[in-house]
Amino acid sequence: MAIQWFPGHMHLTRKAIEDRIKEIDVVIELLDARLPGSSANPMLAQLTGHKPALKVLNKQDLADPERTALWLDHYNALPGVRALALDASTVAPARALVAACHALAPLRGGMAKPMRVLICGIPNVGKSTLINTLKGKRAAKTGDEAGVTKAEQRIAIADDFYLYDTPGVLWPRIIVAQSGYHLAASGAVGRNAYNDEEVALELLDTLRSHYPQSLQVRYKLGDIAALRSEQLLEAVGRKRGALQSGGTVDTNKAAEILIHDFRSAALGRITLETPQEFAQWLAQGQQRDAERQAKKDAMEQARLVRLKKIPRPDPPVPAS
CATH class of the missing domain: 1.10.1580.10 (Conserved Hypothetical Protein Ylqf; Chain: A; domain 2)
Structure with a gap:
């Protein structure tokens, strides 16, 4: 059975990202270090693809460190992308995000040109915990369930550093x-x-x-x-x-x-996928999706052909 989940508020989140991205300097996407490929939202890539991106592999303390290293190498090899791994509740590594954002947008900073950062990711990936750690207080609501944050929040991390938090969002159809x-x-x-x-x-x-x-x-x-x-x-x-x-x-x-x-990591530090495995799954999913769309298009074309062949009935003649 294919697993899909796209509640109504996620449509609103997509629209909010489309509106906000025009004035954003850096996009932080939080990924789950145990499933980095599966937790990378392809819809976000479409909406924010032209902006510098910081990929943060969160929950690294729960993930296999050898596989985390593979994923960091994979993302750091992409143009316009930097990647790091952290545990969102640890203060020092979390503050490294601020430095990484300045490295990606070196012309931003100071009161005249404050850094504007959009932070996004799938539900329950730890965004709110990270924001609270950066802020040093409970600025964002947290919870051990998907979909706690329901509306965008602007949070001042420093006088010249603004963080825009969006609700966790999946994508309309999961093809892998x-x-x-x-x-x-x-x-x-x-x-x-x-x-x-x-x-x-x-x-x-x-x-x-x-x-x-x-x-x-x-x-x-x-x-x-x-x-x-x-x-x-x-x-x-x-x-x-x-x-x-x-x-x-x-x-x-x-x-x-x-x-x-x-x-809970009672089984130990586990990562469910490697970059190579995910690339293979994605290629297979894209092929199946293309075949599904081709079949759908063919059925629609056949339907249109049938409609053209069926003569329309003459309008009824008014009684004299």
Whole structure:
């Protein structure tokens, strides 16, 4: 099942970004260091592509440091882009953002030309926590759920540095299937948009391939190579006491446990994708999307042809 989530306020956010971007000097996009490719919003790239960009891999303390290094190299190789990784709640690294913004827009600064920065990203990626850290007080509302911020806020980080915070925004249609599952696992989409068991099974596929030891240690499992994902989810549930009457495993509860353990880093520091993997998924998604659009266009063309072949009925003759 494809995972999609685009509440009404996200349409308003898109319009707000379109209006605001004209007067912005630097765009900060917060990414989830555990899924940097999947948490990079292609809609934001379209709206802000001509502006200098700072890619911030947030929650680095939860991510695999070796894979984080790969993603930093990937983004820093792009023109007009700088990237760094941090934990949004740590003061010193967060303040490095200010210096990075000045490096990207060296002609801005001072009271006559204050720096104007737009900060954006997917829901629940940590923008509000970062803003509060930069400001040194609770300037933005935070919460462990998607979609806490609902309206744009302007926050003065310094006398000559203004930060415009936008609500977390996804994009209208996710064409990379893996991204949908990774976003759901991270908590970036609303609970009504996905099935816990389905997301957990996809998560187990990734963990078994790249982090089998994390599963074995956390759930005290033996060799898991021969287990299907469904069997592995049952094993997780049995080890963690997610049992129903009669001793059967409550797989939905087991799924919730697994997802929670991933989000809290109880499984260890994990990154679900590499730049190379995501590039491959994206190419496949774009191909499928192009095929879908071509099929849709062909069906519409056939419909128009049929309409032209069907003679319109003559208008009724008025009774004399």
